[in-house]
Amino acid sequence: MAGTNALSSPVMSDALVILGAAGIVIPVFNRYRITPVIGFILVGLLVGPFGLGRLVFDHPWLSWVTITDPDGLEIFAEFGIILLLFSIGLELSFARLWAMRRFVFGLGSLELLLICGSLTFVFATLGQSLTGAMALGLALALSSTALVLKITNTGTPVGRAALSMLLFEDIALVPIVFLLGALAPHAQGAGMDGLIHTLVWGTGVVVLLLVAGRFLLPPLFAQAARTKSPELFLSASLLVVILASLATAATGLSPIVGALVAGLLIAETEYHTEVEEMTEPFKGLALGVFLITVGMRIDLWVVWENLGSILIATAGVIVLKAIVTSLLLRLMGARRGTAAETGILMSSPSETTLIVLSAAGAAQLIQPGTAMFWQIVTALGLTITPALAKIGKIMARRVEGVEAPHQPVEAPDTPPTLIVGFGRVGHLVADMLTRHGRPYLAVDSNTDIITEGRRRGYTVAFADAARGDAMLRLGVAGAAAVIVTMDEPVSAQRIVRKLRADFPHLPIIARARDTDHAGVLYRAGATHAVPETLESSLQLSEAALVEIGVAMGPVIASIHEMRDEFREQIMEQGGLSQKPALKSGQLREAEKA
Numbered sequence: 001m002a003g004t005n006a007l008s009s010p011v012m013s014d015a016l017v018i019l020g021a022a023g024i025v026i027p028v029f030n031r032y033r034i035t036p037v038i039g040f041i042l043v044g045l046l047v048g049p050f051g052l053g054r055l056v057f058d059h060p061w062l063s064w065v066t067i068t069d070p071d072g073l074e075i076f077a078e079f080g081i082i083l084l085l086f087s088i089g090l091e092l093s094f095a096r097l098w099a100m101r102r103f104v105f106g107l108g109s110l111e112l113l114l115i116c117g118s119l120t121f122v123f124a125t126l127g128q129s130l131t132g133a134m135a136l137g138l139a140l141a142l143s144s145t146a147l148v149l150k151i152t153n154t155g156t157p158v159g160r161a162a163l164s165m166l167l168f169e170d171i172a173l174v175p176i177v178f179l180l181g182a183l184a185p186h187a188q189g190a191g192m193d194g195l196i197h198t199l200v201w202g203t204g205v206v207v208l209l210l211v212a213g214r215f216l217l218p219p220l221f222a223q224a225a226r227t228k229s230p231e232l233f234l235s236a237s238l239l240v241v242i243l244a245s246l247a248t249a250a251t252g253l254s255p256i257v258g259a260l261v262a263g264l265l266i267a268e269t270e271y272h273t274e275v276e277e278m279t280e281p282f283k284g285l286a287l288g289v290f291l292i293t294v295g296m297r298i299d300l301w302v303v304w305e306n307l308g309s310i311l312i313a314t315a316g317v318i319v320l321k322a323i324v325t326s327l328l329l330r331l332m333g334a335r336r337g338t339a340a341e342t343g344i345l346m347s348s349p350s351e352t353t354l355i356v357l358s359a360a361g362a363a364q365l366i367q368p369g370t371a372m373f374w375q376i377v378t379a380l381g382l383t384i385t386p387a388l389a390k391i392g393k394i395m396a397r398r399v400e401g402v403e404a405p406h407q408p409v410e411a412p413d414t415p416p417t418l419i420v421g422f423g424r425v426g427h428l429v430a431d432m433l434t435r436h437g438r439p440y441l442a443v444d445s446n447t448d449i450i451t452e453g454r455r456r457g458y459t460v461a462f463a464d465a466a467r468g469d470a471m472l473r474l475g476v477a478g479a480a481a482v483i484v485t486m487d488e489p490v491s492a493q494r495i496v497r498k499l500r501a502d503f504p505h506l507p508i509i510a511r512a513r514d515t516d517h518a519g520v521l522y523r524a525g526a527t528h529a530v531p532e533t534l535e536s537s538l539q540l541s542e543a544a545l546v547e548i549g550v551a552m553g554p555v556i557a558s559i560h561e562m563r564d565e566f567r568e569q570i571m572e573q574g575g576l577s578q579k580p581a582l583k584s585g586q587l588r589e590a591e592k593a
Helices: 002-007 010-031 036-047 060-064 070-091 094-099 101-125 130-141 145-151 157-186 192-226 230-250 255-267 272-296 300-305 307-331 336-345 351-362 368-383 385-400 424-435 447-455 489-502 515-524 532-547 552-573 584-592
Strands: 417-420 440-444 460-462 481-484 508-512 528-531
Touching: 010 036, 010 060, 010 070, 010 272, 036 272, 036 368, 070 157, 070 230, 070 255, 070 272, 070 351, 101 130, 101 157, 101 307, 130 307, 130 351, 130 368, 145 157, 145 385, 157 336, 157 351, 192 230, 192 255, 192 447, 230 255, 230 272, 255 272, 272 351, 272 368, 272 460, 300 307, 300 368, 307 336, 307 368, 336 385, 351 368, 368 385, 417 424, 424 440, 440 447, 447 460, 481 489, 489 508, 489 515, 508 515, 515 528, 528 532
Parallel strands: 417 440, 417 481, 440 460, 481 508, 508 528
Antiparallel strands: none
16 A cells, blocks of 8 residues: 555655656657657657647546656756766867867857857846856857757767867856856845855865875775775765755855866866766766756747747847857958858757756846747747758858868877786787887776776776776777777677677677687677687697707797687687688788789
């Protein structure tokens, strides 16, 4: 009976609706390569009080597929915003910003300031108060990092320009949120003393977090990683986010300031890839709740009554942003096609626009009706972003008169090789790659190995290569090859199979315990599998033959030929076919000829 009551509670029914929406929206929209952001907004619109919720009184069974307690979701929506800002902080490492500083702080700052200034002028002219006009200008000047970076290739001129502007916009969220968070408790004229108090204490807490995080976070995550417990690692990550958020909230600032600072701090540690991987599902679900609450605030009747105004406002924002961004890029020397395509691509609002609008509404800088109107405009803009990207490509071709330059930037002559596992074998492989001038990145999940390797000057990162998209985040898509040196057969097989499924043409060289294990790795997709027992036997034979007087050249040739024969036997026993290839000895003879 108690179970029945629990299931019939509003909280439980709302949870079922949200989980059901996530289970349907995410896979369906991903299949058609559409951002789930749009899906969650549409779900909120459908199941909210202005959608099917209107009919619950006449049809009580609809309570199971609608949100019956919208106010109860606010705390989860706020947590979604916190995790979104935390994930943005994870992507904004100080090293990455420094490498792109000229474009980020030059092009990015000019783009944001010019668009914000233009929009502020327009809103102030239309009768909005100056502070409200600035809040709307800041919110609508932002562009969608999640959508734009999925659509464009950051190796193209368009992608590089967009990335620079998006990075600065993400950085600008710190002062924007800081300012709105400081204004929120004092928006109704509580006096400058309270505002100054908030700013002083808020700045002090942020500085304290930055300093303390430098010393406390590395040992905290090192200890969590040493236990090899994903649960403990996740708990440590969420603990840091929540504590930082509470610290800034205690000073009167928004908690999302603390979340962003926490992300920036963790991004400077070797554990940021693992943290990003573990928090991704929570961020996606929590952000989905936030977007559902946005959709629930949209009254379709209001949309219908103001459809003309909404379409005009959406078109106005898109056109103004596209013109300002395109002109700025042209003044900075970009080609006409690049400027036109980038301007149109960056012209729609962002999911972070919704956050800034919510913060401005909470600070009473804009009226609730105004916030709802621009949330509808933002939702519409997000929906048409993929279409804007296609229009941008067409426009680029027309203004150039030929195909716009979309060729990727020339890749380095020697892309890095990823070494999975940094034990004895991994060290030797790294040494050989260094000796031959080849860049590499070693990956291991043992924090003691990471610490020792970095102390000795090796390039090594912390990540669990067997889980999720950790390798993708480390750049496996552009790697020269992956060398799997782990001595755990099951884990090695799992990693090889996943890499081969995701990257069919990637060279994968794997360490095997014996010939049977090598056969398993070949079936999993390894390009080469090197059995330790076989190699030790061949090296022993080589040493013995040379010692008893056989010439070095024929010995090495026969060793290579024997290795190739064993490789063929292993693949034949595994039922695998291989293309005809020259034996190692024959290859050398061909090279001599």
